[in-house]
Amino acid sequence: MAYSPSIIVESSPKLGLPTEQSIMDEAKASNTKQFAIQAEVSPSILQKIVAEFLGTYILIFAGCGAALVNKVQPFGIVGIAIVWGLALMAAIYSLGHVSGAHFNPAVTIALAATGKFSWKNVPTYVLSQLLGGILASLTLKVLFHDQEDIHATMTQYSDSISDLEAITWEFIITFILMLTICGAGTDHRGSKDLAGVAIGVTLLFNVTVAGPITGASMNPARSLGPAVASGVYKNIWVFMVAPILGAMAAAMVYSALRVPKPEKSADCTKSIYNDLYVQTVP
Template sequence: MTDSHSINVESSPKLELYAKQTKNITYEAEHSPSSIQKAIAELVGTYILIFAGCGAALVNERLQISVVGIAIVSGLALTVAIYSVGHISGGHFNPAVTIALAVVRKIQLKLVPVYLVCQLMGATMATLTLKVLYHEKVSIVVTLTQYSNSTSDLEALVWESIITFILMLTISGVATDHRGSKELAGVAIGLSVLINIIIAGPITGASMNPGRSLGPAIVSGNYKNIWVYIIGPIVGAVFASVLYTFLRVTKQAQPEQSHV
């Protein structure tokens, strides 16, 4: 009788924890954002990111904030967007990220075309807003991501693939893995963008985001080398997400057996 009573007392906290977890899962399922809410969040988040990033490029034409200033603004803008609406849609704000997560089945396939359209709309609207606000003060052409004639197509493609790989690996580690620090995810991802722009910005413009390049291209009508800024980031992001899927621990660790 005593043993039975002690078992019941010990198992009670476990039952309470299980009940609490089940309740939380049920609540999240019933109150999860709708597809429309996620789509709007992606549009708004992408708008914030491109408005700030391209805006910094325009400011640089007048105040010379340098590539470091542009990198800081872009990294902080992504951090702000992630903490603002990232919890609603997942905080992609980048077609390459959405495609990469779809490849490893971290997003519902039905949401992929919706996200891609909204991201492109957000990027285009942000660039168009800057064009209207700046009027003739600074040409919107400076927001285009281009590389010099001394840089070959292959070199630019490799640059964009590598820096997007770094960005996507960071996203996979801090945002898609349950062991990652979700509270600091926005900071880590923003810092990866900042670092990448400082390193690759002077060479390719450090797009890392097909939307970042397509938005200004659509508004300006200049599509020179646009394929590099579409294929490069997608290849880098997909490779990073597949690699992290391989690195991710999926089996429960077995306790070491005592030989004492």
């Protein structure tokens, strides 16, 4: 009988399709790596402070500058309000990803009071905002030296309005502004792409309504800057206290409307640093 050699074919490893669990594990590992990279490139505290200084400077330079231009070429309270709103929108979209776009000591304090910002960084944020407001006002005083004074930039109210009425006005409009910030800028359910528009528009109609009555401060830095530049501090305490109280009240009220943020799903790739106004500095 002839011998026929047998050919032994070794079985190759089984090429199985990836399981659902393996896909999820790989996606989670990828997301973890991505978040780690994002954490590494997060702006430093110095960069955030500089961004807050610049944003506040831009806001107050443009808004108060519009009030001074209005004395030369009148365009009314609506025109001034539009400038305020557009300036805030521009600052949010250009610097919000760096510092969170507070540009307002009342906003910073309110976010810290509700656990959305680190208390240890409140002093540096507030100081940079106040300095930005003061420098912007001094710049305007130099540039508009042909005008006798810059009282048009100040937030004041007439003798016919009591301190309590002024506090109420500032409390309400700051409450509305902060509520918009919380809903559009800090809630994960909000549309972050339109947050700057919503917040800018809110500032616009607040200035339109309350501007002729109290100057529509809503921001201690906005009131302190012109006061330092002009040397007039009448009723300054109203514009320092009322906005902070209004912002804190709005932040606390919105805390009751907020729902817990769900855990990120496997296919979620959104940056944890995308939220405007929620920049909890390590």
